[in-house]
Amino acid sequence: MTLPVFGLDAISQVAKPAVVFDAVRSALIAHAEGRTSVPAPMVLEFPQYAGDTHVKAGHVAGTPYFVVKVASTFGSVNNGLVLAVDATNGQPAAVLADEGKLTAWRTAAAGALITHAMTPVGVDEVAVLGTGEQALLQILWLHELRPLRRVKVWGRRPEAVDRLCTQLQSAGLHATPDGLTGAPCVITTTAAREPLPLDAFREAIHITGIGTDMPGKGELPPALFANAFVATDDHAQCLHHGDLANAVQAGVIGAEDDVAAGVILRDGMPSRAAPPAPAPTPGARPLSTTFPRNHRSIADLTGVGATDAAVAGAILGQLVR
Known part of the structure; x- marks a missing residue:
């Protein structure tokens, strides 16, 4: 199996604010209505490097993918990636090598909304x-x-x-x-x-x-x-x-x-x-x-894995159609 990897350039082409806003809004509403699966987040701290890494996962009921996301901040540098997995069979679908930008954008969208x-x-x-x-x-x-x-x-x-x-x-x-x-x-x-x-x-x-x-x-x-x-x-x-x-x-x-x-x-x-x-x-x-x-x-606002799943799913839907 060859797992598709989409880099930041490709992601940026389709991650328009309207797409992110719609995904985050729908995910937060679904989360409020109990239509999501969101485990507790995991945080790793690296104080010697002024760094921390957040690992979050989530799924919105009825959507094709669940995700596991790694987002890191070391000093002023953000990075990360999102693994999208087929929610019907557990098959890894794609990696979004977003360099932490999807986290930044979904946080911006959630805050603005x-x-x-x-x-x-x-x-x-x-x-x-x-x-x-x-x-x-x-x-x-x-x-x-x-x-x-x-x-x-x-x-x-x-x-x-x-x-x-x-x-x-x-x-x-x-x-x-x-x-x-x-x-x-x-x-x-x-x-x-x-x-x-x-x-x-x-x-x-x-x-x-x-x-x-x-x-x-x-x-x-x-x-x-x-x-x-x-x-x-x-x-x-x-x-x-x-x-x-x-x-x-x-x-x-x-x-x-x-x-x-x-x-x-x-x-x-x-x-x-x-x-x-x-x-x-x-x-x-x-x-x-x-x-x-x-x-x-x-x-x-502490950041919800369901919004990561919704945004990644919306972006991946644009990239693979």
């Missing part, structure tokens, strides 16, 4: 905390879904902040190095192991946390979760090693006080002034009964 869905219409000012590839992608992919008037940037290294501002400005966005001054929408994309400065969130109506993807990390100050409307991409993962877990351990929020992100993508946000109308779908975590207007919303 849920940020857009949970942030009130008309909000066009965003603060991004973090200066790496994912910080750039979160803003660019969110801008695909809604116009952004201003982006505020914060990072620990001034040169990295300046670089990201320049990249965003090159994309036609007004970007300034003042991410700690507050914004109605805040996106965090760091590898922080201590909470980020509380001042950065003081004006936040909505917050999306991207970077807390393994035990020991924590971006969002637990106090932010008090009285917040919280959505998670995977309840068990976020309760194990997300910012939700840190808030629960701090006694700020209950272990069951979250809603599946896929429910939000399927049904929309409840009113910020009144209880939501739709009843929950069997298998889905229910929406909160109230969402007071003056309370913020938070999305805690």
Whole structure:
């Protein structure tokens, strides 16, 4: 058997944002409705090389492939690959040698989709905390879904902040190095192991946390979760090693006080002034009964193997047709 291997050039030709958005949205909804198979992720750490590797797997019921994905970050260098396996007979179907880009793109899509869905219409000012590839992608992919008037940037290294501002400005966005001054929408994309400065969130109506993807990390100050409307991409993962877990351990929020992100993508946000109308779908975590207007919303995203499967399947379908 000769196993097809598709490199990044071929993958990039077909991995258009619309394809990735559709795959991630459908996978998160399926996950919320219990139509996925997603084992617990595995993480290997290499502190002597400033590296960590995440191994995730997943399958969306009714789709042709399940996947096993390896995604690594060593310093500022990302890499990885995805093995797609025929879900009807276990036969390896292809390797997507994506150099970690499919992980980056599905993370960007998931963040942009849920940020857009949970942030009130008309909000066009965003603060991004973090200066790496994912910080750039979160803003660019969110801008695909809604116009952004201003982006505020914060990072620990001034040169990295300046670089990201320049990249965003090159994309036609007004970007300034003042991410700690507050914004109605805040996106965090760091590898922080201590909470980020509380001042950065003081004006936040909505917050999306991207970077807390393994035990020991924590971006969002637990106090932010008090009285917040919280959505998670995977309840068990976020309760194990997300910012939700840190808030629960701090006694700020209950272990069951979250809603599946896929429910939000399927049904929309409840009113910020009144209880939501739709009843929950069997298998889905229910929406909160109230969402007071003056309370913020938070999305805690840890990365779900089902989205990797959906994106890989969509890309492979384009490559082999």
